[in-house]
Amino acid sequence: MLKKVLLGLLALLVFAVGALAWIVNRHPSMVPYETLGWKQDARPAAPPVSVKVSFLGVATVLLDDGETAIMTDGFFSRPGKLQVFAGKVQPDLDAIGKGLQRAGVKKLAAIIPVHSHYDHVMDAPEVARRTGALLLGSESTANVGRGWGLPAAQIAVAKMNEPMRFGRFTVTLFPSRHAPTGFTGGVIDKPLVPPVRAFDYKEGQSYAILVQHEGKSLLISGSAGFEPGALAKVRADVVMLGIGTLGMRDAAYRDAYWREVVAGVKARRVIPIHWDDLWIPSDGPMQPMPIPLDRFDESMAFLRERGTRDNVEISLPAQWLPMDVWQEPPSR
Numbered sequence: 001m002l003k004k005v006l007l008g009l010l011a012l013l014v015f016a017v018g019a020l021a022w023i024v025n026r027h028p029s030m031v032p033y034e035t036l037g038w039k040q041d042a043r044p045a046a047p048p049v050s051v052k053v054s055f056l057g058v059a060t061v062l063l064d065d066g067e068t069a070i071m072t073d074g075f076f077s078r079p080g081k082l083q084v085f086a087g088k089v090q091p092d093l094d095a096i097g098k099g100l101q102r103a104g105v106k107k108l109a110a111i112i113p114v115h116s117h118y119d120h121v122m123d124a125p126e127v128a129r130r131t132g133a134l135l136l137g138s139e140s141t142a143n144v145g146r147g148w149g150l151p152a153a154q155i156a157v158a159k160m161n162e163p164m165r166f167g168r169f170t171v172t173l174f175p176s177r178h179a180p181t182g183f184t185g186g187v188i189d190k191p192l193v194p195p196v197r198a199f200d201y202k203e204g205q206s207y208a209i210l211v212q213h214e215g216k217s218l219l220i221s222g223s224a225g226f227e228p229g230a231l232a233k234v235r236a237d238v239v240m241l242g243i244g245t246l247g248m249r250d251a252a253y254r255d256a257y258w259r260e261v262v263a264g265v266k267a268r269r270v271i272p273i274h275w276d277d278l279w280i281p282s283d284g285p286m287q288p289m290p291i292p293l294d295r296f297d298e299s300m301a302f303l304r305e306r307g308t309r310d311n312v313e314i315s316l317p318a319q320w321l322p323m324d325v326w327q328e329p330p331s332r
Contacts, residue, residue, distance in 0.1 A: 228260060
């Protein structure tokens, strides 16, 4: 009888593990959002694009004006769920090389992690090493760079609210917060030498990044969090809006996030980012985070409703392709 009970419990455990594995690998469909897919202006008379903006997954964004290029995060390694939750992580040098090659990146002026979690900062020092970029961010980000052995001359701790020039780009970092999750908060107070546990990459300071270029402005909010009032004097034509876990927040939080980061800066276009499953390789189509870990459909329903109400265009980004994010809305 005891043997039968133990076999039954084992079978139940195997079933539960299998069911959980199936659930966390089941992604919401992108079909309902096909009309929101990015449509580049293909008119023959369209003016040349002065700044190309490419979404490379999670909160990695590349901006290039043909003379100078800057990037947020630079996350390409994308270790799997089992490694993240049960093992240790470190930069995947092969994945970083392939990611930079695919994006057409050889040289960067700066790489700016929006905060210091592993899916934002882990690869940044190696990207900086390969491209000659300045690694710019919080003291926590600096300690990730130091732990990787990046030269001190390529590491800078950012000063909040102070514009910085990179070629014709002006970049200003404003205080922000991570979305409220179990991973929010903490600092990296000494050089971090990988491999380490994924959760050793503490948040540090989060930023909202304003990028300006010859009269055009773009705000990058890499996490679905905000610092109340921090963007009160900021104006941005376009917001690349982090929506990771936004679908799991209550209505009051979503309202405040939209008010602070979109309505408050008078944006006319929102491009959602940080919605894709960061545990799957980036060489295939991006997929929304699995339902137990986020509620992508709820986030998109909220954005559509607010976009309609406030006359703000909602467009899902092209994947790994340069966009003119300031173009006039094309007909759908």
